[in-house]
Amino acid sequence: MRILVVGAGATGGYFGGRLALAGRDVTFLVRPGRAARLADRGLRIKSPDAETVLRPRTITEPDGHYDLVLVAVKSYSLETALAGLTPAVGPRTVVIPLLNGIRHIESLVRRFGADRAWGGVCMIHATLDDDGDVHQMSGLHRLAFGPLDGGDADDRLPSVTGTLTGAGFDARASTTIVQEIWDKWVLLATLGAATTLLRGSIGAINKAPGGSEFLHALAAETTAVAEAAGHPIRGKAAAMLEATIVTTEPTTSSMYRDLVQGLPVEGGAIVGDMVAEAAKHQVSVPLLAAAHTGLAVYSANL
Numbered sequence: 001m002r003i004l005v006v007g008a009g010a011t012g013g014y015f016g017g018r019l020a021l022a023g024r025d026v027t028f029l030v031r032p033g034r035a036a037r038l039a040d041r042g043l044r045i046k047s048p049d050a051e052t053v054l055r056p057r058t059i060t061e062p063d064g065h066y067d068l069v070l071v072a073v074k075s076y077s078l079e080t081a082l083a084g085l086t087p088a089v090g091p092r093t094v095v096i097p098l099l100n101g102i103r104h105i106e107s108l109v110r111r112f113g114a115d116r117a118w119g120g121v122c123m124i125h126a127t128l129d130d131d132g133d134v135h136q137m138s139g140l141h142r143l144a145f146g147p148l149d150g151g152d153a154d155d156r157l158p159s160v161t162g163t164l165t166g167a168g169f170d171a172r173a174s175t176t177i178v179q180e181i182w183d184k185w186v187l188l189a190t191l192g193a194a195t196t197l198l199r200g201s202i203g204a205i206n207k208a209p210g211g212s213e214f215l216h217a218l219a220a221e222t223t224a225v226a227e228a229a230g231h232p233i234r235g236k237a238a239a240m241l242e243a244t245i246v247t248t249e250p251t252t253s254s255m256y257r258d259l260v261q262g263l264p265v266e267g268g269a270i271v272g273d274m275v276a277e278a279a280k281h282q283v284s285v286p287l288l289a290a291a292h293t294g295l296a297v298y299s300a301n302l
Contacts, residue, residue: 001067001163004029006085008038008056010126011098012072013134015143015169017045020056022167027066028058029085035060037132044133065090068160070120071108072098075269082111089116094160096120096145100188101269102181105148119177120145121184127257141169146177182229183237186222188253189274191244193291194218195256196265196298202244202251214287215245221285225274228281255295264302267295 001024005016008028020026020043030038035058042053066088073081078099089095089112096118097104108117121144125137143164147154152175164171174180191202194215198205205211219241223233233241244251255265271292278285 001025001159002065003027003163004062004066004069004085004088005072006069006081007072007077008034008043008058009072009074010128010134011122011124012070013043013128014045014124014126014136014141015072015098015122016070017043017052017054017056017134018141018168019164020054021052024163024167026056027063028056029062029088030058030060032060034058034132041132044131045136046129046133047136048139062086062088064088066093068163069093069095070098071095071104074264075099075101075104075266076264078104078107082107086111092116092156094118094156096160098122098143099269100266101185101273103269103273105178105181109148114148117148118145119148119174119181121174121177121180123184127254143169143171144174144177144180145171146174148178150175150177179231180237182226182231183233185270185274186226186233187237187241187244188270189288190215190219190222190241191251192253192255192267192270193222193288194245195253196259196267196271197287197291197294199256199260201249201256203248204250206246206248212246218287219245221278221283221288222274224283225278225281225285225288228283229277259295259298262302265295265299267292267299271295 003026005012006029008030016026038058043056045052095112095116097120123142125140127135129135161173226233258265275288275292
């Protein structure tokens with residue numbers, strides 16, 4: 001399959017880079033500045049056990065239709081990215097977003113239709129360092145994908161699955177992709193709201209007076225929103241959430257790491273949209289609302 005990866009930041013650079021290293025036909029759609037950096041330095045993936053350098057194919061505007069498009073940009077850049085990638089989407093193209101929150105699904109379906117817009121969930125601890133290299137901070141690198149209706153009859157699914165699996169990261173097709181998007185959203189909203197509101201890691205919060213109680217109250221808010229929306233958090237997702245909020249390790253969120261560097265944050269898509277969802281179902285979320293206000297103040301001052 002001909003693959004277009006939109007964005008070559010930590011997420012797109014990692015998964016797209018691994019696909020390219022596995023011999024897949026990968027092209028990155030990036031801004032001119034990023035294209036120049038990749039041409040000069042290459043795409044470097046620094047993992048806990050090794051460093052890999054490759055010279056990826058990059059373009060700054062689409063050059064025809066692609067079979068598979070992976071959208072890996074920040075939520076605040078989505079609309080610009082969608083306008084730029086639209087010429088790459090043909091009648092049978094599959095578009096899989098690797099974004100946080102859930103707002104992007106509506107945007108993709110509105111632009112490309114439910115037959116081409118699928119769901120995607122990635123889990124990875126990665127960031128771009130000062131050199132623009134992808135720094136993978138742990139061995140976590142999972143990708144799930146699938147049609148939004150949960151069906152497995154789409155004749156493109158075997159090709160997409162074959163392309164995305166066996167490429168150096170954990171990947172699988174899912175028949176419950178919308179629920180998995182919610183599972184991740186609840187985790188990120190809890191983690192992001194806590195670390196940005198209290199300006200510290202989960203471990204530091206747990207060691208502070210009232211920290212454990214705060215984290216459990218915040219998790220109760222996010223899970224109540226999911227329950228009211230018809231996507232209750234259960235099983236492994238609930239266990240992961242609990243394990244995250246009780247850790248004494250210096251666990252942070254990507255929003256927190258962006259915030260302390262003075263960078264734009266995805267507060268609207270991760271926390272703000274959760275607050276809006278709560279209002280829709282009349283769920284009280286005072287801690288989430290406080291975090292949302294704080295992130296909005298921060299963003300207004302950038």
